[in-house]
Amino acid sequence: MTATAPRRTGAVTPGRGTTETPPRRAAIAARTLRTDRWWLQPLVTVVVLVLFIAYSTVRAFQNAHYFSEPYISPFYSPCITTDCEGDTFPELFTGPSWISPAIYILVIPLGFRLTCYYYRKAYYRSFWQSPPACAVAEPHRRYTGETRLPLLGQNLHRYFFYAGLVFNVILTYDAVLAFRDETGAWGHMGLGTLVLLANAALLWLYSVSCHSCRHIVGGRLNSFSRHPLRYRFWTVVSRLNAHHMKFAWVSLFGVAFADFYVLLLATDTISDLRFF
Amino acid sequence: MSYDATFRVWRGDAAGGDLQTFTVEVNEGEVVLDVIHRLQATQVGDLAVRWNCKAGKCGSCSAEINGRPRLMCMTRMSTFGEDETVTVTPMRTFPVVRDLVTDVSYNYEKAAQIPAFTPRPREADGSHRMQQVDVERSQEFRKCIECFLCQDTCHVIRDHEENKAVFAGPRFLIRLAELDMHPLDVVDRKHEAQDEFGLGYCNITKCCSEVCPEGIHLTDNGIIPLKERVVDRRYDPLTWLGSKIRRRRPD
Ligand code: SF4
Ligand code: SF4
Ligand code: FES
Ligand code: FES
Numbered sequence: 207m208t209a210t211a212p213r214r215t216g217a218v219t220p221g222r223g224t225t226e227t228p229p230r231r232a233a234i235a236a237r238t239l240r241t242d243r244w245w246l247q248p249l250v251t252v253v254v255l256v257l258f259i260a261y262s263t264v265r266a267f268q269n270a271h272y273f274s275e276p277y278i279s280p281f282y283s284p285c286i287t288t289d290c291e292g293d294t295f296p297e298l299f300t301g302p303s304w305i306s307p308a309i310y311i312l313v314i315p316l317g318f319r320l321t322c323y324y325y326r327k328a329y330y331r332s333f334w335q336s337p338p339a340c341a342v343a344e345p346h347r348r349y350t351g352e353t354r355l356p357l358l359g360q361n362l363h364r365y366f367f368y369a370g371l372v373f374n375v376i377l378t379y380d381a382v383l384a385f386r387d388e389t390g391a392w393g394h395m396g397l398g399t400l401v402l403l404a405n406a407a408l409l410w411l412y413s414v415s416c417h418s419c420r421h422i423v424g425g426r427l428n429s430f431s432r433h434p435l436r437y438r439f440w441t442v443v444s445r446l447n448a449h450h451m452k453f454a455w456v457s458l459f460g461v462a463f464a465d466f467y468v469l470l471l472a473t474d475t476i477s478d479l480r481f482f
Numbered sequence: 483m484s485y486d487a488t489f490r491v492w493r494g495d496a497a498g499g500d501l502q503t504f505t506v507e508v509n510e511g512e513v514v515l516d517v518i519h520r521l522q523a524t525q526v527g528d529l530a531v532r533w534n535c536k537a538g539k540c541g542s543c544s545a546e547i548n549g550r551p552r553l554m555c556m557t558r559m560s561t562f563g564e565d566e567t568v569t570v571t572p573m574r575t576f577p578v579v580r581d582l583v584t585d586v587s588y589n590y591e592k593a594a595q596i597p598a599f600t601p602r603p604r605e606a607d608g609s610h611r612m613q614q615v616d617v618e619r620s621q622e623f624r625k626c627i628e629c630f631l632c633q634d635t636c637h638v639i640r641d642h643e644e645n646k647a648v649f650a651g652p653r654f655l656i657r658l659a660e661l662d663m664h665p666l667d668v669v670d671r672k673h674e675a676q677d678e679f680g681l682g683y684c685n686i687t688k689c690c691s692e693v694c695p696e697g698i699h700l701t702d703n704g705i706i707p708l709k710e711r712v713v714d715r716r717y718d719p720l721t722w723l724g725s726k727i728r729r730r731r732p733d
Binding site for chain 1 (some may be wrong): 492494496497498499501546548549550551566569571572574575576577578580584585601606612613615618620637638640641642643645657662664665680682683684685686687688689692693702704707709711712714716717718
């Protein structure tokens with residue numbers, strides 16, 4: 207049990223947390239004595255994320271092949287300028303034509319994933335090596351974590367979560383629009399419709415299982431018994447939250463795949479499989 | 483069935499030491515602590531090792547086995563190949579006393595700094611009432627056996643001795659979370675969690691959760707919810723405004 211003795215005041219110095227000079231740790235030179243392949247996981251994370259970043263950057267700047275009636279790539283939705291191919295969303299303004307419409311909107315999903323508690327773990331470990339794996343020394347001399355800018359900004363995650371929800375609604379709307387055929391008549395369904403639907407569903411799972419969501423629906427309460435409905439929400443979100451890492455990856459692949467599918471259609475590489 | 487295993491054990495004290503190699507008998511069903519005891523009984527009578535329950539409940543026998551922070555009494559020898567060298571070292575994050583024994587007083591210093599549980603006044607009939615669903619979250623953290631393996635693993639202090647002054651470590655961040663979520667407690671520790679106990683130093687890389695022998699979800703159920711609660715207080719203008727306008731009950 208933790209002692210609850212009266213609190214001392216003032217900062218403590220390194221070592222045991224008292225004012226003595228720091229006593230010595232065991233002299234072990236090796237960076238780690240782990241014998242397993244601890245470097246594999248960070249390596250895989252780097253490779254997969256770099257591939258995704260490379261692909262999405264190319265696609266975001268390409269400014270072409272992102273629309274194939276009735277499907278729009280999730281990288282370009284909501285498409286808000288008058289330059290847009292197709293009209294899945296109200297055109298809000300006319301931007302310079304050399305700026306891809308994806309650029310205006312990608313900051314939201316990007317910010318959402320960058321500040322996500324799971325992705326933070328993934329990239330702190332793999333890209334920043336802080337730490338590369340448990341009980342493996344990190345290469346940095348100093349460490350301040352998320353105590354100062356810019357990393358203090360990670361605390362804005364919940365705002366990206368709210369904005370992400372708006373995007374989910376729009377991408378779900380895109381999937382619904384995909385039930386129209388090329389002429390705009392309802393009652394069509396192709397493989398692309400399924401791809402967009404699956405993408406939207408995965409994004410919802412990813413968002414709803416978010417740690418901020420868990421906090422907002424009920425986690426911030428101290429008395430669940432006085433809020434039975436919110437307790438129910440919290441229970442459901444907590445259950446999903448346990449799989450947040452899985453949803454983070456699967457939905458990332460989902461977005462890339464949905465975009466790739468539209469690319470294939472838009473370039474006439476394949477034609478959509480029609481169910482009806 | 484028994485076999486001879488190769489053990490490398492760190493021996494020494496604050497002045498210095500090294501890994502020494504031994505060949506020692508292992509019997510079926512044994513754990514690392516059994517083998518360390520046999521080593522002590524048959525070859526190195528003065529090997530220092532701290533232990534108590536041999537049941538994973540006292541939290542005394544924490545060490546690092548093949549580089550991984552673990553309880554020696556809960557690490558089965560069957561997890562290693564018979565020809566695999568097993569390396570046992572003291573916890574790296576704390577000053578060594580001798581051999582496998584470290585001085586973990588840093589943890590007690592931090593524990594003593596946390597504002598104690600302060601319940602609201604008793605009800606008219608003299609009792610404290612709360613529902614099971616309300617304390618359930620806090621109770622997960624009560625499973626802690628204070629082995630301090632999470633403290634040992636946390637890179638914030640493992641790799642940066644100087645951070646010990648400003649960071650309480652995962653075990654005490656979940657203690658803060660436990661109290662903050664408690665339905666009876668009335669003290670607000672959110673600002674202190676951030677300013678004095680170094681919550682912001684944690685970068686949620688989850689090594690504490692990975693090593694906890696009690697399976698406590700320190701990061702997901704304790705540290706991240708606490709971070710979110712701190713955001714409510716300090717970094718989210720909307721909740722701050724909401725609490726001013728609606729003057730809502732702090733629940
Ligand atoms: S999750 Fe935070 S507290 Fe836990 S080991 Fe990692 S940095 Fe330390
Ligand atoms: S939280 Fe787990 S790892 Fe940390 S001291 Fe408690 S039982 Fe040990
Ligand atoms: S989206 Fe991952 S924690 Fe919020
Ligand atoms: S001896 Fe008690 S936990 Fe290992």
